[in-house]
Every structure is written in C-alpha cells, then in structure tokens.
Amino acid sequence: MMLRGISLGRARRVSEYLKNIAPGVFFQELYNRPGAIGAICPSSRYLARQMARQVPVSDDGLIIELGGGTGVITRALLDHGVAPDRLKVVEFSSPFVQRLRQRFPHIDVIHGNAADLSLLLPPGMKIRAIVSSLPLCSLPEPITRAILQQWQLLLQDGGVAIQFTYNLRLPKWRAHLKARQTESKVVWANLPPANITTFSFTQAKLTHPSHECP
Ligand SMILES: C[S@@+](CC[C@H](N)C(=O)[O-])C[C@H]1O[C@@H](n2cnc3c(N)ncnc32)[C@H](O)[C@@H]1O
Helix, strand or coil: CHHHHHHHHHHHHHHHHHHHHCHHHHHHHHHHCHHHHCCCCCCCHHHHHHHHHCCCCCCCCEEEEECCCCCHHHHHHHHHCCCHHHEEEEECCHHHHHHHHHHCCCCEEEECCHHHHHHHCCCCCCEEEEEECCCCCCCCHHHHHHHHHHHHHHCCCCCEEEEEECCCCCCHHHHHCECEEEEEEEECCCCCCEEEEEEECCCCCECCCCCCCC
C-alpha cells in the first residue's frame, strides 16, 4: 500500500515535469534549429537550481534570463526568490515564447534576439544579473560576439553574468569576454554534465585565449 503511494507520487511528479518541459516542443525545436538549441535535452532541475543560486536576490535591479526555452531555469529563479516583476525572459523561438507565456503569465517574456538585448529592455534600468542558457558554442560567431558585447555594455555598473556550457574546458567564446570569472562549478546531474561560470564586469580584464568548442 505504502509502495503504491510512493510510486503514485513519483508518477505524478514525472507527469508534472513532462507537462512543464513539453518534450514535444523541445525536440521539435531541436530538429528545426539544432544550432540555436545546442542541447540534446532540457536542462535538469539540478543545473537550473545551481544557476539560480548564483543570482543575488537581496539587491535591486533586473534579472534577465536569456534563452528561457522550456522554462526550467525560469522556475528555479522564481523558487530561489527572484520577484516576478524583476525578472525578464528573452527567447528567440516562437513556440518556446508561447509556452513560457502560458506557464508564467505574470512574467515579462520578450520575443527577441539576445544579440539586440539593450533594445529589448526598458532604457535606464539597472541590471543585476544575466542568466544565460544560450548555446554560445553553436551559435554563429558574429551573433555570439554581439551577445557578449551586450553583456559588457549592460553589466558594466556591477552586474554579473551566469552562463553554462557543456564544454568542461575553456570554450572559444571566452576569448571574446572581457570579464573576471568569480565562480565555476561542474554539475554532473545533467545530460551532458555542464559547467556553470559566473562573471563580474567591474575591474574587468580579458580572459585567457582558449580551446576550441567541441
Ligand atoms: C539550451 S536551449 C534551452 C535551455 C533551457 N534552459 C531549457 O532547458 O529549456 C537554448 C535556448 O536559447 C534560445 N536561443 C538561441 N539563440 C537565441 C538568441 N539569439 N536570443 C534568444 N534566445 C536564443 C533557444 O531558442 C533555446 O530556447
């Protein structure tokens, strides 16, 4: 009887998880735009939780999530204590934007390209953190460079950028980022394992040139 209770509870959690991450939408988008998705499955809850933990919640300023996808990291940011009115999610894919707006009706989900970030945000707002799931290794290099320039521009007054990558060594895009690495952590409970890095843009200096992306 107790065993049945446990498995029913687990089945309900699995079904809730699948409903939220909408694997159909994810795999359809992966099939249509593999380079822009850059992942073989949605981020795990463990990865999402570790990303969210890097975000300072007590300060003021906006928290910007880039590449919201299925919303796993959006959920973790809210659970971490980020107030919904401080959070803006930028996503390029229409099907993901639609899902995110359904799942998080109280959050501003912006349909746009992270390479144009400063044009998508209200002018003059302080940005405290950028939390990015963007596949910087598989996007075209000019887009990746434009995205990193936006971080540089928007975070120069003391914000942080948090990015994960499946490249557990130094990914190529790091050579274009003028920022100080303040944290680095590997999350093994993700498919594939991922490295989360946090960057600070005050007193920035160029990071070292790097290895190629896989
Ligand atoms: C690794 S996937 C999604 C990760 C998300 N954490 C998840 O688990 O569902 C990367 C996301 O970045 C989005 N994306 C790619 N290029 C983008 C761009 N230039 N601007 C905004 N979003 C972009 C993709 O549409 C996709 O949703």
